[in-house]
Amino acid sequence: xxxxxxxxxxxxxxxxxxxxxxxxxxxxxxxxxxxxxxxxxxxxxxxxxxxxxxxxxxxxxxxxxxxxxxxxxxxxxxxxxxxxxxxxxxxxxxxxxxxxxxxxxxxxxxxxxxxxxxxxxxxxxxxxxxxxxxxxxxxxxxxxxxxxxxxxxxxxxxxxxxxxxxxxxxxxxxxxxxxxxxxxxxxxxxxxxxxxxxxxxxxxxxxxxxxxxxxxxxxxxxxxxxxx
Amino acid sequence: xxxxxxxxxxxxxxxxxxxxxxxxxxxxxxxxxxxxxxxxxxxxxxxxxxxxxxxxxxxxxxxxxxxxxxxxxxxxxxxxxxxxxxxxxxxxxxxxxxxxxxxxxxxxxxxxxxxxxxxxxxxxxxxxxxxxxxxxxxxxxxxxxxxxxxxxxxxxxxxxxxxxxxxxxxxxxxxxxxxxxxxxxxxxxxxxxxxxxxxxxxxxxxxxxxxxxxxxxxxxxxxxxxxx
DNA sequence: CAACTAATCGTACGCCGTACGAGACGATCA
DNA sequence: TGATCGTCTCGTACGGCGTACGATTAGTTG
Numbered sequence: 392x393x394x395x396x397x398x399x400x401x402x403x404x405x406x407x408x409x410x411x412x413x414x415x416x417x418x419x420x421x422x423x424x425x426x427x428x429x430x431x432x433x434x435x436x437x438x439x440x441x442x443x444x445x446x447x448x449x450x451x452x453x454x455x456x457x458x459x460x461x462x463x464x465x466x467x468x469x470x471x472x473x474x475x476x477x478x479x480x481x482x483x484x485x486x487x488x489x490x491x492x493x494x495x496x497x498x499x500x501x502x503x504x505x506x507x508x509x510x511x512x513x514x515x516x517x518x519x520x521x522x523x524x525x526x527x528x529x530x531x532x533x534x535x536x537x538x539x540x541x542x543x544x545x546x547x548x549x550x551x552x553x554x555x556x557x558x559x560x561x562x563x564x565x566x567x568x569x570x571x572x573x574x575x576x577x578x579x580x581x582x583x584x585x586x587x588x589x590x591x592x593x594x595x596x597x598x599x600x601x602x603x604x605x606x607x608x609x610x611x612x613x614x615x616x617x618x619x
Numbered sequence: 620x621x622x623x624x625x626x627x628x629x630x631x632x633x634x635x636x637x638x639x640x641x642x643x644x645x646x647x648x649x650x651x652x653x654x655x656x657x658x659x660x661x662x663x664x665x666x667x668x669x670x671x672x673x674x675x676x677x678x679x680x681x682x683x684x685x686x687x688x689x690x691x692x693x694x695x696x697x698x699x700x701x702x703x704x705x706x707x708x709x710x711x712x713x714x715x716x717x718x719x720x721x722x723x724x725x726x727x728x729x730x731x732x733x734x735x736x737x738x739x740x741x742x743x744x745x746x747x748x749x750x751x752x753x754x755x756x757x758x759x760x761x762x763x764x765x766x767x768x769x770x771x772x773x774x775x776x777x778x779x780x781x782x783x784x785x786x787x788x789x790x791x792x793x794x795x796x797x798x799x800x801x802x803x804x805x806x807x808x809x810x811x812x813x814x815x816x817x818x819x820x821x822x823x824x825x826x827x828x829x830x831x832x833x834x835x836x837x838x839x840x841x842x843x844x845x846x847x
Numbered sequence: 848c849a850a851c852t853a854a855t856c857g858t859a860c861g862c863c864g865t866a867c868g869a870g871a872c873g874a875t876c877a
Numbered sequence: 878t879g880a881t882c883g884t885c886t887c888g889t890a891c892g893g894c895g896t897a898c899g900a901t902t903a904g905t906t907g
Contacts, residue, residue, distance in 0.1 A: 442895060452856040454896075463895065515792040516740060524814050531816035542827075544820050549789070550835030554778075557785025561777070564743040586752050588759035592772050599770075607778030610842025611835060670864060680887040682865075691864065
């Protein structure tokens with residue numbers, strides 16, 4: 392029935408009667424669907440992804456997608472995981488700078504998600520894909536290398552995971568399309584009015600997000616690994 | 620036109636012809652709508668809240684709700700903020716145990732959100748309500764009391780905010796209805812199979828979430844406040 | 848030729864949020 | 878008294894969504 396194996400691919404209709412000059416469409420495939428879904432998600436956000444529009448963009452009928460994916464949720468799962476491929480730490484392996492490796496891994500993770508602002512908020516409520524698990528596995532291995540084990544290891548992994556997810560979601564939620572940046576700023580300024588400490592610190596207005604992320608990360612790592 | 624002021628309230632129809640014994644409904648109001656929305660969100664999650672069902676539960680027609688709220692998004696905003704009221708730290712004020720106050724505030728915040736698992740994931744993508752801002756203001760004041768100021772204060776607030784949000788979202792996402800707890804466990808066990816370090820540490824299976832939250836929080840606070 | 852499989856997609860169904868406008872009711876005023 | 882108004886309720890309808898179903902086409906295999 393609904394076999395999801397990539398079979399041999401060949402033929403393609405290009406209109407009626409062989410009219411020349413019509414554009415050549417690549418054949419439909421799971422990969423193309425996912426790649427196009429990522430484009431649309433980047434452009435319109437989570438709520439802006441519609442199956443019909445996705446199919447349109449691929450030059451296909453809406454229901455054709457369902458030969459390759461079970462449902463819209465699976466599109467989310469695949470798009471999310473596809474965005475989180477990790478090349479690995481700069482020094483392939485035996486490096487003893489475990490802390491540098493971890494920081495690199497987490498900053499890269501955050502950067503990947505900020506490049507696709509929908510991804511962070513999607514991650515916690517969707518299934519874990521191989522790329523995400525690969526990152527977790529690598530993180531665990533690196534901590535082991537640093538001498539963290541057992542219960543401490545789980546505490547470390549989850550603390551960092553939580554921190555990275557939270558920081559990225561928060562950061563992404565403060566991004567707005569340039570169109571209404573002014574309006575958003577005004578709204579935040581007004582909001583602050585009745586909260587003096589928040590207003591004085593300009594907490595909602597300008598922040599060095601990257602620097603703050605890095606600082607909190609350092610503090611966490613200071614505590615998470617044994618004295619030295 | 621669409622005035623949103625709570626006016627004088629009085630009459631209520633109770634069916635046709637004055638049939639006796641019909642149940643008395645409280646009049647519709649913004650408060651009742653929000654309270655019932657919270658009930659439904661608790662029961663069915665973010666995607667499970669439908670305007671028609673909400674109206675049904677209130678004994679009203681679907682469109683009656685729109686006299687009190689602009690749209691569904693506003694229902695989310697109000698429900699979210701309504702869930703985050705904060706009673707304040709145990710020692711009303713002048714206490715010098717700023718760290719205890721902060722920990723209390725953040726653990727209470729996390730507890731509030733875990734009581735309503737939909738709230739954490741909603742918070743970052745919805746408008747900030749007065750209760751949330753009140754918590755932030757109190758947090759800022761407490762840090763000021765501890766001698767943290769200016770840029771450091773913003774770093775501290777956002778690091779903690781990120782950590783709490785991330786921890787709560789992650790924690791909530793691991794909660795499943797008891798029905799399919801077994802299935803979920805099995806799925807995670809299978810997943811771990813190909814990731815040896817994850818499997819050995821049982822990272823995805825059993826965790827002391829509360830303990831881990833508290834530990835990471837302590838590490839963050841250790842770093843965020845000046846030596847002493 | 849027939850039978851089977853892989854792939855495409857038009858149509859239709861049920862559900863959603865909500866625009867619109869008609870009504871019901873009490874209060875106000877001529 | 879009746880006309881008018883503001884407040885509140887809700888039936889109907891519209892457009893858009895995800896997707897079930899089954900017809901259709903084309904290539905492969907006998």
